[in-house]
Amino acid sequence: MENELILRSGAKIKQMESAEAAERKYLTRHTLSQMHLMPTGDPVAYDVSPSGDIIYYFDPSRVSEAPPETWYFPNARRESMTLPSGSIIERMSIKNAATRGYYTESRLKNMHYEVIEEPVAYTYKADKSILYFYDKKTAKRLPLMCVQCGKAIRYKKKLCEACYEKEMEIKRAEGNAYRASFFNMDRAKVLFFDLELTGFYDRDEILSITIVDGFGNMIMDTLVKPVRIKSWKKTEKIHGIYPSMVENAPTMDELIPELIRIFDGAENVIAYGVSTDYSHIKYIYTDAAERENFHKKIRCCANEFVRYAHENRPDIVHASLTDAMSCFEIEWEGVAHSSIADTLGCRKVWEALFPNYYKN
Numbered sequence: 258m259e260n261e262l263i264l265r266s267g268a269k270i271k272q273m274e275s276a277e278a279a280e281r282k283y284l285t286r287h288t289l290s291q292m293h294l295m296p297t298g299d300p301v302a303y304d305v306s307p308s309g310d311i312i313y314y315f316d317p318s319r320v321s322e323a324p325p326e327t328w329y330f331p332n333a334r335r336e337s338m339t340l341p342s343g344s345i346i347e348r349m350s351i352k353n354a355a356t357r358g359y360y361t362e363s364r365l366k367n368m369h370y371e372v373i374e375e376p377v378a379y380t381y382k383a384d385k386s387i388l389y390f391y392d393k394k395t396a397k398r399l400p401l402m403c404v405q406c407g408k409a410i411r412y413k414k415k416l417c418e419a420c421y422e423k424e425m426e427i428k429r430a431e432g433n434a435y436r437a438s439f440f441n442m443d444r445a446k447v448l449f450f451d452l453e454l455t456g457f458y459d460r461d462e463i464l465s466i467t468i469v470d471g472f473g474n475m476i477m478d479t480l481v482k483p484v485r486i487k488s489w490k491k492t493e494k495i496h497g498i499y500p501s502m503v504e505n506a507p508t509m510d511e512l513i514p515e516l517i518r519i520f521d522g523a524e525n526v527i528a529y530g531v532s533t534d535y536s537h538i539k540y541i542y543t544d545a546a547e548r549e550n551f552h553k554k555i556r557c558c559a560n561e562f563v564r565y566a567h568e569n570r571p572d573i574v575h576a577s578l579t580d581a582m583s584c585f586e587i588e589w590e591g592v593a594h595s596s597i598a599d600t601l602g603c604r605k606v607w608e609a610l611f612p613n614y615y616k617n
């Protein structure tokens with residue numbers, strides 16, 4: 258029969274009879290301390306004393322000299338006692354023990370450690386009963402408990418699986434109630450839009466605009482000719498819009514009256530990751546109050562997806578439009594990352610998130 262013990266480091270050590278340990282020149286903690294040495298590494302084997310405690314064996318090549326204040330003098334006036342296993346342990350104060358990393362069983366339990374080795378020192382309690390100290394280094398680390406019920410082992414977010422699932426259920430119910438509170442929208446006044454840009458910064462210009470309504474009707478789908486920027490090598494491969502393609506396209510200035518007419522008639526204007534799109538489209542309104550009014554209609558489909566995913570699919574860690582579409586098993590219509598395909602994808606994700614959104 259071969260018994261094994263897994264140490265906190267993950268190392269596995271075998272149970273060994275004292276004769277074999279002696280043959281291998283392994284030393285117990287007790288022998289080491291008589292030689293004024295202390296182990297520097299994990300134990301290499303163990304045995305179980307008649308009283309059921311573990312006695313570790315250490316490799317003599319992995320030891321260091323013990324600090325003089327911890328030396329064990331068999332003939333000194335220091336008090337010691339002999340354990341049933343034959344190990345001699347020394348009396349020391351709680352404070353002294355703590356400086357060596359020795360603690361009482363209850364203290365270790367509070368620190369989530371379980372005592373398996375025999376005691377390494379002791380003291381007397383006020384009532385003269387013996388209080389043993391154990392080495393924290395060789396104690397067994399216990400699994401952390403759920404912060405809510407305190408009974409089961411932690412699973413996620415410091416909670417056990419049951420408490421975690423209960424909390425997720427509450428979150429889902431809250432999210433569902435929130436999403437159900439948006440209803441009775443007029444499909445004709447719900448717009449989805451997407452822009453393609455020359456780059457990722459505020460100074461970049463719009464290259465294409467797609468707008469569809471809640472029926473899926475195409476309201477606008479146009480290329481846009483930038484007026485300042487003439488080439489956009491970094492982004493042309495992403496959206497597939499090259500300078501030659503926009504040469505005869507209208508400029509933003511030419512499109513603004515039409516865009517204002519479209520957005521003025523809308524109640525909800527939705528895009529996926531709307532902040533970039535908004536920061537470029539908002540310039541169609543020059544008046545601060547008009548711009549503010551437009552901002553109030555803006556909804557971000559990505560934000561809503563993130564909330565939904567937190568509540569329902571904690572396994573999803575990314576929230577791109579592609580991730581949202583695959584979450585709801587929505588297929589791309591047209592070429593991904595063109596403004597038209599992104600707008601159609603956004604609309605379908607939104608409708609999956611808000612199943613009762615429309616009145617008609």
Ligand SMILES: [Zn+2]
Pocket residue numbers: 403404405406407408409416417418419420421
């Ligand atoms: Zn729990």
